[in-house]
Amino acid sequence: MNKAITDGIVFMPPAFANGLDVWSSENGTPGSDTYDGAANAAFVPADQDFGGALEVQKVQGTQRLRYMGETPILPGCYLQITARVKAVSGNLPNVRIAGWAGGAGGAHVTGLTEVGPSVALTTYGEVVEVTAVVGSGERGGVDMVWGTGPLYGHFGIDLTGPNGGVVRIDDIRIEDATNFFLRDIVGMVDVRDYGALGDGSTNDLPAFEAADAAANGRTVLVPAGTYYLADSLTMQSKVSFEGEVTMPVDKIFELVNDFDFSKYVDAFGGDTEMAFKKAYQALLNNPGHVELDMKGRKVALREPVDMQAAVPNRTTYKTRHLIKNAQFSVFPGPNWDTDTVTSQATYSAGDNKRLTSVANVANIQVGSLVTGNGVGREVYVRAKNVGAQTVTLSQPLYDAEGTQNYTFRRFKYMWDFSGFDQISKFAVSNIEFQCGGDCSAVLLPPAG
Numbered sequence: 001m002n003k004a005i006t007d008g009i010v011f012m013p014p015a016f017a018n019g020l021d022v023w024s025s026e027n028g029t030p031g032s033d034t035y036d037g038a039a040n041a042a043f044v045p046a047d048q049d050f051g052g053a054l055e056v057q058k059v060q061g062t063q064r065l066r067y068m069g070e071t072p073i074l075p076g077c078y079l080q081i082t083a084r085v086k087a088v089s090g091n092l093p094n095v096r097i098a099g100w101a102g103g104a105g106g107a108h109v110t111g112l113t114e115v116g117p118s119v120a121l122t123t124y125g126e127v128v129e130v131t132a133v134v135g136s137g138e139r140g141g142v143d144m145v146w147g148t149g150p151l152y153g154h155f156g157i158d159l160t161g162p163n164g165g166v167v168r169i170d171d172i173r174i175e176d177a178t179n180f181f182l183r184d185i186v187g188m189v190d191v192r193d194y195g196a197l198g199d200g201s202t203n204d205l206p207a208f209e210a211a212d213a214a215a216n217g218r219t220v221l222v223p224a225g226t227y228y229l230a231d232s233l234t235m236q237s238k239v240s241f242e243g244e245v246t247m248p249v250d251k252i253f254e255l256v257n258d259f260d261f262s263k264y265v266d267a268f269g270g271d272t273e274m275a276f277k278k279a280y281q282a283l284l285n286n287p288g289h290v291e292l293d294m295k296g297r298k299v300a301l302r303e304p305v306d307m308q309a310a311v312p313n314r315t316t317y318k319t320r321h322l323i324k325n326a327q328f329s330v331f332p333g334p335n336w337d338t339d340t341v342t343s344q345a346t347y348s349a350g351d352n353k354r355l356t357s358v359a360n361v362a363n364i365q366v367g368s369l370v371t372g373n374g375v376g377r378e379v380y381v382r383a384k385n386v387g388a389q390t391v392t393l394s395q396p397l398y399d400a401e402g403t404q405n406y407t408f409r410r411f412k413y414m415w416d417f418s419g420f421d422q423i424s425k426f427a428v429s430n431i432e433f434q435c436g437g438d439c440s441a442v443l444l445p446p447a448g
Contacts, residue, residue: 011079011174013067013155016043017052027100027108028066028154035065049086049127050170056159057166058093063159066100070152071174073101075210076193078135078142080177083157083169085128087121090165094118097132097143098158101150109149115158116143121167130157133177137192141180147195148210188221188240189214198225198243205229212237222267229253244269250312254282261294261326272299277310283321284311290319294326294431301328303335304412308419320425328414328441329434336435339365339410345391346403352396353382355406362386367418367443368408374399380418381408413443 014022019036020043026032035041040057047053056063071079081097097116101109116132134144134153146153155174159167189211192198196207204227211220215237225243232252239258245267247253255263259282264275276299283292308315330336341363345355358364361384368381376398383392414433417423423444433441 009072009074011071011176013069013071013172013174015052015171016054016169017045020054022068023054023156024066024068024154025060025064026066027064028068028156029100029102029106030068032066032068034068044168047168050084050168053168053170055088055166055168057090058159058161058163060163061160063093064098064156065158065169065172066098066154066156067172067174068154070102071155072152073134073136073146073150075136075148075195075214076178076189078133078137078139078177078180079155080131080133080173080175081116081155082129082131082173082175085121085130085157085167085169086126087124088166088168089124091162092121092124093159093161093165093167094120095128095130095167096158096160097130098156099134099144100154101146102152102154103150109146112146112150113144118160120161121165135178135193136195137190138197139192148207149195187218189218189237190221190223191227192223196222196225196227198223198227200226200228200246203228203230205231205233208233208235226269239263239267241266249277249310252281252285252311252313253278254286256286256288259286259289259292261292261297265297272297273301273305275299277305280307280323281311283323284314284317287319289321291322291324293324296325298327298329301330301414302333304414304416306419307415307417315420316422317420318422318424320427322427322429323431324429325431327432327434330414336412338412339368341365341368341408341410342405343408344403344405347397347400349396349401353393355391355393356389357403358384358389358391361389361391364391364408365410367416368410370406370408372400372406373404374401375406411440411443413440415442417442417444 021034021036023035024032040059042055044053044055085095096118099114101112103109119128119130132143135142136148138145191207191211194207194210196204212235219238219240222241222243227245229245229247234254236256261279264279265272268274279292283289343359345358347355366381370379380394381391382394
């Protein structure tokens with residue numbers, strides 16, 4: 001992809017022979033001083049190495065030369081700036097490519113690298129070529145990584161080091177170097193070209209959103225690295241993961257047109273437990289998804305999956321959803337041990353689904369099986385109120401009037417749906433649960 005051709009953009013600044021009034025001795029911004037009529041600069045029409053050249057005497061600590069035209073900076077586009085310089089007389093300076101990053105309204109975009117590698121001039125008359133690459137993505141060979149904040153740049157060179165020397169500068173070239181950085185310039189859109197860093201801590205969510213918007217039918221590439229997403233993300237494009245993503249557990253990662261469990265496993269670095277939670281979140285949050293095909297994968301769980309906590313924006317769902325073709329197993333350990341609490345409480349048939357004056361109510365877990373004299377079978381804790389010291393039951397007790405000790409056993413379930421108020425039309429097909437006696441398979445919300 002050559003932007004100069006496909007988008008009709010011309011990056012090359014004018015030759016010095018066309019006039020020095022567009023070449024600034026400052027940052028290149030409107031109103032800055034130019035080299036037109038400057039005492040320390042002149043156009044030399046005939047130089048044996050350059051033809052026409054700009055001759056400058058270094059009189060400042062950093063002698064700047066910037067093109068005052070606004071060279072556009074486009075996401076996914078990489079520019080190579082090249083200058084050929086030679087020392088003529090006096091002290092020998094250093095030379096480097098440099099720029100000034102401009103944003104909306106002409107504001108300076110700060111915090112960016114705006115200089116390339118410095119090269120020392122060591123011999124009079126020797127032509128030295130300096131180059132630097134500027135672009136949105138952090139790629140090998142990119143000297144000035146500008147992300148997606150700048151809209152344009154003022155580019156040129158800096159002379160540093162001792163003052164007094166005279167140099168001649170050939171016409172500065174700015175060329176599209178995008179093809180050196182895009183591995184598949186037709187079928188891929190790289191998130192790095194839209195500012196993603198993949199360092200595991202910078203929020204790369206805006207870069208993913210921008211790459212998805214720009215893909216227009218192409219695949220979004222997530223290269224090697226760890227990309228932190230601070231909030232929920234919905235991607236319409238197909239995605240290829242070489243790197244992995246991390247994000248808060250309660251945030252939703254939805255691959256709308258690439259809803260495939262193996263894709264979620266790739267996205268989360270092979271962590272099948274996290275991949276299942278994220279794919280399940282997407283299943284419940286997109287009306288276009290009715291089933292999650294696990295493609296025969298095995299998922300080993302380190303702890304029970306709180307299915308409602310994995311989808312914190314939902315407490316009910318009534319649309320049919322199917323999870324199929326997988327095996328779930330557990331890593332044995334204390335996370336699967338039954339939690340048991342014994343507390344004194346009072347029961348009245350006049351309020352037949354409530355225990356009152358419940359001691360130690362804060363330690364009683366919703367979903368616990370309740371046992372005691374006159375309780376009956378399959379009675380569970382549906383809700384609790386710590387301030388009021390009450391427990392709401394899934395069904396009435398049959399003969400438990402008065403005050404007594406109750407035992408509350410919270411068993412561990414591989415899929416724990418107890419946080420939902422209501423679930424309709426939930427189904428599984430070809431799902432095998434292997435608990436090894438440490439847990440039970442599925443807990444649905446108590447009836448009633």
